[in-house]
Amino acid sequence: MIPRLFAIIPCAGTGSRAGSLIPKQYRTIAGRNLLYYSLIAFDxxxxxxxxxxxxxPDDIHFDPSHLGALRYAVKRCGGEIRRKSVYNGLIKLAEFGARASDWVLVHDAARPGITPRLIRTLIAAVQDDPVGGIVAIPVIDTLKRVNAQQGSEISNKVTALRISSTEPRDYLWQAQTPQMFRIxxxxxxLAQAPVRSYPxxxxxxxxxxxxxxxxxxxGSARNFKVTYPEDFELAEAFLTYRAAS
Structure with missing residues (x-):
């Protein structure tokens, strides 16, 4: 049988780093909630x-009226961490006839710059691979490491940290989503992930x-992840420009 394509968009996170009163995927950006932009690209x-x-399971913010007539299904099976949400979603895909040999693309709800073209570029590049692949962009910034004690204390309130070393950026890529793998x-x-110590x-x-x-x-620099409060302003400017162009 020819492998089919499925997509999972995890929306169970609280987006605590975004400094928002509601989960960031439901924040309004350029007239739509953030989730809409990821969903419309796959639609x-x-x-x-x-x-x-x-x-x-206890999401009180999801409102299908904000998503219009887009094509999707909803399962309230999210876990307390991302990988559990993805795993539970994979289990639920069996209800839609998904097989182990089929493909799934996992995409962040907080990456509004995703486009159908980028999705199809990923599919075309990895559909004959036995495992799969991801979109990513080369690291262009200089990378600085702080000591372990400082690193564990990083938060939105930290304004200054002491550099311990500069890391080489050769051959480093910044991972994005979608990430496409055999189901x-x-x-x-993922079934083994909770018992492993690897980050x-x-x-x-x-x-x-x-x-x-x-x-x-x-991938594309436009496919950035909205994470911190200032990212909302950047996303607003980018999406407003894209809608007008």
Whole structure:
């Protein structure tokens, strides 16, 4: 059987670093909530069998009227951490006929710069790979490391830290989403993730910890993640410009 395409957009996070009273995916940006921009890009790709939003079971902010007639399904199976939300979403995809050999693209609800073109670029580049891959961009900034004690204290309130070293940036890439993997491989890797000590910060990292080597596909600086309060202003300016152009 020809592998099919599915998408999971985890929406169970609280976005605590964004300094918002509501989860950041529901903040209004350029007239729409943040989630809308991720969802509309996938909705524009009819090749997806199903697009699944994974919400927290106690989410009181989700309002389908803000998403119009976009194509998606909702499951309130989100976990307290991202990888549990993704794992639960993968389990729920079986209800839509998803098989282990099918593909799933996992995308952050807080990356409003995603486009159908970038989604299709990733699909075309990795669809013949046995594992999958991600979009990412080369690191261009100089990287500074602080000591371990300072690093553990970093928060929005910290204004100055002492540099302990400068790190080489050669061959370093900044991971983005979507991240595209075989459903079965990702599901099995996530099932093992909670008992592993490796810092599992994205889906690719989880597979890497088990010995897999995902591909990297060139992403876009516009596909940035809204994380901190100032990022909302940047997203507002970018999305307003894109709508007007």
């Amino acid at each position: 524009a790709c009819p090749e997806f069998t199903q697009i699944l939003l994974v919400l927290s 079965g491989i990702l599901r099995e890797a 599992l910060t994205d889906e690719a990292c989880i597979l890497e910890s088990l010995g897999y080597k995902p591909l990297i596909v060139r």
